[in-house]
Amino acid sequence: MDFCAYFWVVFQNNPKEDKMKLLNFIQKGKVRAFTKKIYWLSGKRKAEDGRRFVLLALLCFLLPAFLFSQYLETTIYLPDSLSGMLYPQAFTYNATNNKIYVGGGEGNCVIVIDGATNQKIARIPAGNGIRALCWNSTNNKVYCANEGSNNVTVIDGATNQVITTIPVGIYPCALVWNSTNNKVYCANLGSNNVTVIDGATNQVITTIPVGEWPNALVWNSTNNKVYCANLVSNNVSVIDGATNQVITTIPVRDGPRALVWNSTNNKVYCANAGSNNVTVIDGATNQVITTIPVGEWPNALVWNSTNNKVYCANYGSDNVSVIDGATNQVIATIPVGDYPWALVWNSTNNKVYCANSGSGSVSVIDGATNQVITAIQVGDEPCAFAWNSIENRTYVANFGSSTVSVIRDVTGIEEYFLPDVKPFISEIYPNPAKSFFVIRSSLPVKEIEIFDVSGKLIKETDFSSKEPKISLKGIKTGVYLLKIKAENKEFTEKLVIR
16 A cells, blocks of 8 residues: 555546546555655763763754754654554544554554653554544544445543444545534545534434545534535535534535634635645635635645644645635745645644655744744655644654654753764665565664564564675565664665565
């Protein structure tokens, strides 16, 4: 399974009938190649005596920049013997128990991460192809949309036990919770409907027909409405949160892909990936206020309530459009990394994080100035976020490397934020391999673990060499994941055995 995106093609045989139509999911190998990324492990470094004075001088010079520092705290490896998960792509945060839940494309499970310690504390069985997660704070339940098995797993947020599994429509891909009526809405992309689940009883209340390929949901708490973006029919269905009836269907532009609600001005924003614009909808009247041109293939939205700004990640033009929530004007266009895919807002420090799926990085944007503060290297193909408000941590799902990066936002200088003077460079060859492979590294490799795609540990070897040769005797052909440790760093890599 590969990281995927929605793409469109224009049919131009008849100009009057030109129309954006959805293509199938396109595998990454057919679109572009992703670079391999290295990421740091957490842990305090002991500075060598000869570096102390130099580092002290450097800190004095850079003190203003570090007072509100961003750093990669740790990287959590998912395809191990506990987790067995590949291709993480969905998150939700449980503020009651300070837990982060992550779901992936393979592994049929939800992994629970302790928000205080960053340790994996549970592996919860779920369905196949987890596409979305959401949390119900009233009943402390987590809902997991299983795209491959057409159901929703309901998890107890306190005990991490599965309460029940609810059959829904075909290809459930988006979830939202209505706290007023305690209902969970599940958008079923393949059956063109929305399943409404009672948050107390876990029973399906009704199934609501909507447009073609519903793929995004948002709830307006002021008017108690749920908005559903329908990707192929180019419209938004508006559902009454009390009666579960479709009030109206609002035409938008081509390929509505993402939604966000601005509670200050009661507006709903719809990112139209096929027409490079954002439709602004009045939350009270359901009328289109305006359509705002943005970058190419707008794919994600987030709202900053402090400054009343809406941020739009433009996958095709490698930038983020900043929209004024009051005037509906684009006030800035911010260059970020390659193929920005996801956004999240940190309300504590007023920062926006942008996951750049093509460059394996996260751009950190100042919510007040619209300036990029820094770019943090994470794993391969970052595609989803969760923000932990208690610890002020941002969790990044790295689809390509099957890891979760944890970014810490702190006031003051962290000792282990200091840059390491020895860069880590690695190479694996041959890959694909037959009977052996070699790792060429700038630092001595200490340990290598080989996992199959189910997360089972196949081989573990200890070394102290910069170029270890690993035998593959007894290992079957197939695709494997390597976990390689060198000093206080580690990285993952895919290995193909023929």
